[in-house]
Structure formats: C-alpha cells, structure tokens
Amino acid sequence: MAGLFWLQPGVNRVGCGDDCLVCLPEGPAHLGDLLWQSGLLLWQPVDGPEQSLQTDLNGAPSVVDFGDWSFFVVDREGRLAARLRDRAWAAKQPFSGLAYFDDDPQWVIEADWETLSPPLSMEVPNVSGDLKQVEVGHRAVFNVGGEPASLLPMAVSDNEVFFVFRDRTSGRETYGAGRFLKVPVPTGRKIRLDFNRAYNPPCAFTPFATCPLPPPENWLPFPITAGERKWLPK
Known part of the structure; x- marks a missing residue:
C-alpha cells in the first residue's frame, strides 16, 4: 500500500501534477479523473474509454492498473477513498515474514x-x-x-x-x-x-x-x- 486519498463529491483529478487530489509518485501529470456524483463512481482516463467503478462495499472493488501501480476505491461509512498500491514493492523491499508466539x-x-x-x-x-x-x-x-x-x-x-x-x-x-x-x-x-x-x-x-x-x-x-x-x- 502506497497511498490513501479521500475523495470529494465531483471531479477528483488523478496524476503527478500539483493539482491532483489522488497523487501518483510517477507517470503523467494528469492520468484521468475519478467522478463521484449522484451515487455513481466513474473513471475517466485521459487516454481511454470511461468506465464505471465498484467500491469494496459489496465485494471486490474495481482495480485501475497503470505500469507498476494500481488503485481502487474503498467505502468507509459513505466516505470514499482511493487506495494506491505499488505492485513492484516486493522486488524492492522483500517481506521479512511474520512472528508468532508458540501455539498454546x-x-x-x-x-x-x-x-x-x-x-x-x-x-x-x-x-x-x-x-x-x-x-x-x-x-x-x-x-x-x-x-x-x-x-x-x-x-x-x-x-x-x-x-x-x-x-x-x-x-x-x-x-x-x-x-x-x-x-x-x-x-x-x-x-x-x-x-x-x-x-x-x-x-x-x-x-x-x-x-x-x-x-x-x-x-x-x-x-x-x-x-x-x-x-x-x-
């Protein structure tokens, strides 16, 4: 997980630009827009067709991929947030594993x-x-x-x-x-x-x-x- 960005009703700009609400660590200054309006959530990429997104409210959310990154939208008591994931994280920082008490x-x-x-x-x-x-x-x-x-x-x-x-x-x-x-x-x-x-x-x-x-x-x-x-x- 590399980011959590709370969305606002209306247009939420996504990209590397300073004017983006969903801030990406790399890529284009403007990748697209997340439109949250009238209970609907749409992804409007700069290059590509518009698509409807599902949050995680009722199951697995829709995922938007770009390069080594992806994001999806979570619903927390009616508030929406975009979660950003670095899919190449494991190659850069291998997971050190988990520790447990002895089973008792x-x-x-x-x-x-x-x-x-x-x-x-x-x-x-x-x-x-x-x-x-x-x-x-x-x-x-x-x-x-x-x-x-x-x-x-x-x-x-x-x-x-x-x-x-x-x-x-x-x-x-x-x-x-x-x-x-x-x-x-x-x-x-x-x-x-x-x-x-x-x-x-x-x-x-x-x-x-x-x-x-x-x-x-x-x-x-x-x-x-x-x-x-x-x-x-x-």
Missing part, C-alpha cells in the same frame, strides 16, 4: 456468550480518527488466572464473530493499537476464543489503512501471549 492450548478459551438486553450502542474509532456506530447484542465473558474479563464483538456475521482487543502485550511484544480475532459463530451459550489465531490489523504494516481500534471495554488487563507478535521490518 491454554489460550483456547470457552467463554460464556451473553445476550445484552437492551443491546449496547457505541462509537468505535479507527486509526484515521473517524467514528463508526456499532450495535452490540452479545459479549464473550471469561476469566484468565481467576481474573474476570469480557470482549464485545465489533461485528457478527452468519459465519464468524469479529473482535478487536488490546492486552498487556500491546506496544511491547505485539502491535500497539491492538489485534484482531475472528472465531466461529456460537451455536449455543458458549463461544470458543482461540487467541492463538489473534492477528495484526493492516495498519500494523502500512499507514494507509483505516483499521478499527479496540474500544475501552476490550482493553484486557492481562497479557495474552498467543497469536501474532509485533511486525519488525528489516
């Missing part, structure tokens, strides 16, 4: 899946400073070493439950802004939290991500020495 069955926890009545409504921030309203109808309740804890899910789909959490390893052994955890949807009153599968969000690797941050309710007061460690680029 003690960090596979059967938690109580409690219903919240009424549901909890809260605002969840992301790394860009934006807030997202989240309705929470359940929570996972458990204890570690006799210390009670709970986690609120950020999303519950037909197949999985998504958590964002911090713990006492955050900023030391693991990524400072917290980690993600996805688990299967429970079929009863228990939910299986396998912290060995905790992983870093995209913002651990690039400043051009829009990751949600853990709410204060999901700041755990003990270290979780399981899952993915902090990424240290070489």
Whole structure:
C-alpha cells in the first residue's frame, strides 16, 4: 500500500501534477479523473474509454492498473477513498515474514456468550480518527488466572464473530493499537476464543489503512501471549 486519498463529491483529478487530489509518485501529470456524483463512481482516463467503478462495499472493488501501480476505491461509512498500491514493492523491499508466539492450548478459551438486553450502542474509532456506530447484542465473558474479563464483538456475521482487543502485550511484544480475532459463530451459550489465531490489523504494516481500534471495554488487563507478535521490518 502506497497511498490513501479521500475523495470529494465531483471531479477528483488523478496524476503527478500539483493539482491532483489522488497523487501518483510517477507517470503523467494528469492520468484521468475519478467522478463521484449522484451515487455513481466513474473513471475517466485521459487516454481511454470511461468506465464505471465498484467500491469494496459489496465485494471486490474495481482495480485501475497503470505500469507498476494500481488503485481502487474503498467505502468507509459513505466516505470514499482511493487506495494506491505499488505492485513492484516486493522486488524492492522483500517481506521479512511474520512472528508468532508458540501455539498454546491454554489460550483456547470457552467463554460464556451473553445476550445484552437492551443491546449496547457505541462509537468505535479507527486509526484515521473517524467514528463508526456499532450495535452490540452479545459479549464473550471469561476469566484468565481467576481474573474476570469480557470482549464485545465489533461485528457478527452468519459465519464468524469479529473482535478487536488490546492486552498487556500491546506496544511491547505485539502491535500497539491492538489485534484482531475472528472465531466461529456460537451455536449455543458458549463461544470458543482461540487467541492463538489473534492477528495484526493492516495498519500494523502500512499507514494507509483505516483499521478499527479496540474500544475501552476490550482493553484486557492481562497479557495474552498467543497469536501474532509485533511486525519488525528489516
């Protein structure tokens, strides 16, 4: 990921020129325009036919390629942004790999899946400073070493439950802004939290991500020495 550019309604100029909202590191001063109007998104290249673009709202977004670069548009609560990718990045800076704690069955926890009545409504921030309203109808309740804890899910789909959490390893052994955890949807009153599968969000690797941050309710007061460690680029 090499750039994140928030679009404005109307014409958004794309290229290397100083007047471009979507700034490219190389190429023509004016590659084309992104037109966002009346709920539609169009790509109007200087040399080529106009085409309609899909954002990532309902699946894989449309991708515009040019040389070693590409961009696509993401939808974040009705705000659109062009994400720029350097497809030749790996050749210039090989990926150093990921680090994990040793797999530990003690960090596979059967938690109580409690219903919240009424549901909890809260605002969840992301790394860009934006807030997202989240309705929470359940929570996972458990204890570690006799210390009670709970986690609120950020999303519950037909197949999985998504958590964002911090713990006492955050900023030391693991990524400072917290980690993600996805688990299967429970079929009863228990939910299986396998912290060995905790992983870093995209913002651990690039400043051009829009990751949600853990709410204060999901700041755990003990270290979780399981899952993915902090990424240290070489």
